[in-house]
Amino acid sequence: MIKITDFSKKYGKDIIYDNADAEFETGEISFLMGRNGCGKTTLIKCISDLEGYSGKIEFDGRQINDEVRKDIFVVWDECTFYNNLSGLDNLICFAEGKSKAEIKEAALKYFSPELIRKKVSHYSYGQKKKLSLALISILRPKTIIMDEVTNGLDYAMLKGLKRDLQIRKNDSTIILTGHHLEFYSEIVDTVYVIGDKKMQRYEKKNGEKFDLGEIYDEYVEE
Amino acid sequence: MNMLKNEMRRFVKSKVFVVFLLLFTAISALNLYANYNHAVSDYDHYKYDYESYLSEGKTEEEIKAEIERGYTILLQDKSFFKSDLFLENPLQYYIEATQKDVNFFAPVNLLSLVIEPLISIAVIFVTFLASICVTDDIKNKTIRNHVLRYGKTKYILSKIVSTIMKNLLAVFITLILAYIAGHVIYSKLSTDITGIDLTVTDLNKSNYAVQILVLIAAVIFYSVIGVFLGIVFRKSYFCLKIVLIKSFLPFNFKYDISNVINHFMAKIYIFEGAFVHLQQTEEMSDMMHLIPVGATALMIAFMLIFFKKRSAY
Numbered sequence: 001m002i003k004i005t006d007f008s009k010k011y012g013k014d015i016i017y018d019n020a021d022a023e024f025e026t027g028e029i030s031f032l033m034g035r036n037g038c039g040k041t042t043l044i045k046c047i048s049d050l051e052g053y054s055g056k057i058e059f060d061g062r063q064i065n066d067e068v069r070k071d072i073f074v075v076w077d078e079c080t081f082y083n084n085l086s087g088l089d090n091l092i093c094f095a096e097g098k099s100k101a102e103i104k105e106a107a108l109k110y111f112s113p114e115l116i117r118k119k120v121s122h123y124s125y126g127q128k129k130k131l132s133l134a135l136i137s138i139l140r141p142k143t144i145i146m147d148e149v150t151n152g153l154d155y156a157m158l159k160g161l162k163r164d165l166q167i168r169k170n171d172s173t174i175i176l177t178g179h180h181l182e183f184y185s186e187i188v189d190t191v192y193v194i195g196d197k198k199m200q201r202y203e204k205k206n207g208e209k210f211d212l213g214e215i216y217d218e219y220v221e222e
Numbered sequence: 223m224n225m226l227k228n229e230m231r232r233f234v235k236s237k238v239f240v241v242f243l244l245l246f247t248a249i250s251a252l253n254l255y256a257n258y259n260h261a262v263s264d265y266d267h268y269k270y271d272y273e274s275y276l277s278e279g280k281t282e283e284e285i286k287a288e289i290e291r292g293y294t295i296l297l298q299d300k301s302f303f304k305s306d307l308f309l310e311n312p313l314q315y316y317i318e319a320t321q322k323d324v325n326f327f328a329p330v331n332l333l334s335l336v337i338e339p340l341i342s343i344a345v346i347f348v349t350f351l352a353s354i355c356v357t358d359d360i361k362n363k364t365i366r367n368h369v370l371r372y373g374k375t376k377y378i379l380s381k382i383v384s385t386i387m388k389n390l391l392a393v394f395i396t397l398i399l400a401y402i403a404g405h406v407i408y409s410k411l412s413t414d415i416t417g418i419d420l421t422v423t424d425l426n427k428s429n430y431a432v433q434i435l436v437l438i439a440a441v442i443f444y445s446v447i448g449v450f451l452g453i454v455f456r457k458s459y460f461c462l463k464i465v466l467i468k469s470f471l472p473f474n475f476k477y478d479i480s481n482v483i484n485h486f487m488a489k490i491y492i493f494e495g496a497f498v499h500l501q502q503t504e505e506m507s508d509m510m511h512l513i514p515v516g517a518t519a520l521m522i523a524f525m526l527i528f529f530k531k532r533s534a535y
């Protein structure tokens with residue numbers, strides 16, 4: 001579980017969050033919703049310890065440390081791989097402690113043997129996203145954060161992603177952001193609407209699926 | 223440690239490594255070749271004058287006496303574009319010039335010969351390589367993965383250490399190659415030049431350690447400058463351009479980095495070699511010109527940081 005308490009963040013004079021609170025439970029898929037530039041990626045950067053903030057962010061009651069770090073993985077909207085290395089070399093580079101055979105086996109579930117040996121600079125946007133998903137399947141982190149992960153993914157990959165997330169949520173804390181609301185509506189358990197420098201939590205009623213479009217119209221557009 | 227290992231493995235496989243290795247090697251090879259040609263040219267002058275004396279009917283004893291009498295420089299005009307020299311009784315002058323040239327690249331002096339171009343011209347490349355290495359993760363956004371994995375402090379420390387190691391690796395491979403090339407050229411020289419004592423003076427093998435330490439210190443120093451410039455300017459190489467332009471302007475190399483380096487190296491490391499001959503002490507007072515350039519670069523750095531609200535991540 002990730003617990004955020006009295007969280008404040010500002011860039012210069014622009015206040016993004018002001019004493020906001022949130023709890024992202026293990027076993028749930030949480031969704032961050034808000035307009036462009038409302039601070040979704042900023043929150044992810046703060047959770048990942050990439051940016052400074054005031055307040056407290058705890059992972060199962062612990063502040064971020066070397067052990068916690070090993071269990072977090074973020075899929076960013078932008079590609080975070082070395083363009084001059086092959087997909088396989090990138091996986092080897094970022095999947096420390098895993099054997100080459102294990103990495104290769106996982107990679108081949110997502111890529112053909114020819115493609116995984118090509119340089120990432122030749123990959124399409126969707127293929128780069130796939131590479132991140134392959135890395136998650138190798139690392140099996142406890143905390144998975146995906147920033148606009150559905151962008152660029154084909155139908156088959158979306159289906160696979162949905163299946164993977166539903167399997168992984170049992171022992172992971174999953175946070176998603178994005179604008180592909182029909183896709184997320186089917187899998188999310190909790191929604192946080194970001195606005196007015198706070199995070200407002202919405203939970204499913206009686207196990208029904210969310211209608212994220214409706215929530216967006218009602219709470220974000222207003 | 224893991225990150226360091228990964229970084230080095232990645233570097234050795236990269237194009238940057240190959241390109242910079244070629245650049246360093248090219249600079250050393252060019253330097254060796256230029257000095258070899260210089261030595262041969264000075265020896266040709268000696269031979270020509272010796273044969274002129276013989277054709278004038280002088281005996282070998284008389285020529286020997288002429289050599290012992292020494293030489294007089296009648297006119298010397300040295301500038302970047304031309305070099306005029308008029309001598310009286312030039313034999314002794316060309317013997318000394320040939321010995322000096324050989325001193326520059328004799329195997330025992332080879333390290334200093336490699337160090338000399340490295341810390342005068344190649345330092346610019348060391349700085350560039352360091353700044354490319356350190357901004358690599360920012361450019362690829364892989365900085366996010368690394369910082370998340372290791373934390374900022376560990377990441378920055380590993381990045382600086384790996385950048386220095388990458389530079390040292392490239393420079394030391396160049397050093398080995400230049401050492402081998404130096405041996406080949408020196409042995410060729412001993413067959414090309416006869417009648418002049420080519421024994422290298424003022425330096426012995428124990429100086430290797432000093433020379434290697436000087437090389438390491440120079441590479442670390444300029445790598446750190448590169449790391450600093452890379453971190454401050456990230457994708458903008460404006461400051462690096464200033465360093466580059468300032469290092470090669472004006473054309474007579476009055477204020478370039480090699481002058482600074484040779485000046486200080488000659489103080490630390492005194493022998494009849496490149497550092498002593500290449501230093502231009504009379505222009506050192508003009509090094510003050512570097513201060514406004516440095517100040518402008520720093521001012522731009524702070525302006526960039528001030529106006530850039532978003533972080534590198």
